Amino acid sequence: MNVKPPIESISFIGLGLIGMSLLRALRRSSIALETGIVFTGFDPSFSETDKEDARILGLDRFVEDREELFSADIVVLAAPVQANIAMLDEAARLAPPSTIITDVSSTKANIFHRAEELNLPFIGMHPMAGKELQGFRESAEDLFKDMPIFLCHKDDLLTSMRAEAFKDMLSSVAGDTVMIDPDRHDWIMARISHLPQLISTVLIDYCSPELRRTGAGFASLTRLAGSPWEIWRDIIGTNSKNIADALEVFATKLVELSWEVRDLENESLESRFNQANKAYKFMRLRGWRK
Structure with a gap:
């Protein structure tokens, strides 16, 4: 009997340096390779040429439909911080209860507490990596190698198979995953x-x-x-x-x-x-x- 994998789809809203680097890194993880996870994404600044170049780098499908984006098993908010916070309200309306929402914002307290207010299954994520140059063409699948990824979440969230699988994927592409209070x-x-x-x-x-x-x-x-x-x-x-x-x-x-x-x-x-x-x-x- 075939067992359904805990993660079948991951969507990225925002395909800049960090978003695309994380997509490329997760795509080469053993879990993604074994289960064939589908990676979709959206970025409002993308031209048709950008979309094609993003596909070459690992994006399976460029999706504009918001409901489809938020219906993925994991949704990664990879826009600037304030835009990510604003999108939590959209996630509360459109995402199924089983979807895990996460983000790559460099600050965690505001977005984490807003997700709590909305009662979202949320993992606040901050990969400690970057460049002074921006844009998805500067992305690199090894950007997070040997670097910590900070995670903020409710204590009971990582008990789900989906959340555990996602954490394992992150651990496989980074130096370490560090659990931390968002205010700290x-x-x-x-x-x-x-x-x-x-x-x-x-x-x-x-x-x-x-x-x-x-x-x-x-x-x-x-x-x-x-x-x-x-x-x-x-x-x-x-x-x-x-x-x-x-x-x-x-x-x-x-x-x-x-x-x-x-x-x-x-x-x-x-x-x-x-x-x-x-x-x-x-x-x-x-x-x-x-």
């Missing part, structure tokens, strides 16, 4: 993701009169300055307090550092360098995230 997630991201972005943005602006004289180190430190405002507008808008708090604390540390430099407090400066060197070397160890 946003507090952490403000420091390790959103703060570096804004530092890069301010630094390149501050040094803009001398850009032609910069070297490779400056280019490495300001790589994130190439990230588009369209993405970061929603991230800042849904995590503003945590980000502002992180900026204020970091600004205080910069002032403290300026005092040490001005007064040539070499002992304190050496201690900072040694601690930073130690942390950097640790991050270069194989398997350091474990």
Whole structure:
């Protein structure tokens, strides 16, 4: 007797860098290969050429019908954060009760709590990967390799076979899946993701009169300055307090550092360098995230 697989279809609403990279990664997972999962998707910006190129990269069908999109076993919301939050109301109207809704937003508290209000079977997902360049043509099936994927969900949701199968698929294409409270997630991201972005943005602006004289180190430190405002507008808008708090604390540390430099407090400066060197070397160890 044939047993129906827990996941037969996955749809993506939003086929940008992260959405298409995740689609390509999941498509090559053992579960998808064994069961023949159908991957459908939609992106409002796509031209006919884009649709054809997306099919070459792994999209089975480009679907415009919203009811069909939300009828998949797994629906991945991969638009900007605010658009993903807005689509939860649509999911509540159109998705069958058995459909699991997830997203790839960089902030988790607002979307998670809205999904709770709507009583949706929701897994908040944040793959810790990306590029400063956007668009599905920049996608890569190995973008999530060795990188953590954060998951926020109700305790009883992952007891279903469908949710377990989806988590197994994610685990097979990423470095690790990390269960985390959505509010705690946003507090952490403000420091390790959103703060570096804004530092890069301010630094390149501050040094803009001398850009032609910069070297490779400056280019490495300001790589994130190439990230588009369209993405970061929603991230800042849904995590503003945590980000502002992180900026204020970091600004205080910069002032403290300026005092040490001005007064040539070499002992304190050496201690900072040694601690930073130690942390950097640790991050270069194989398997350091474990």
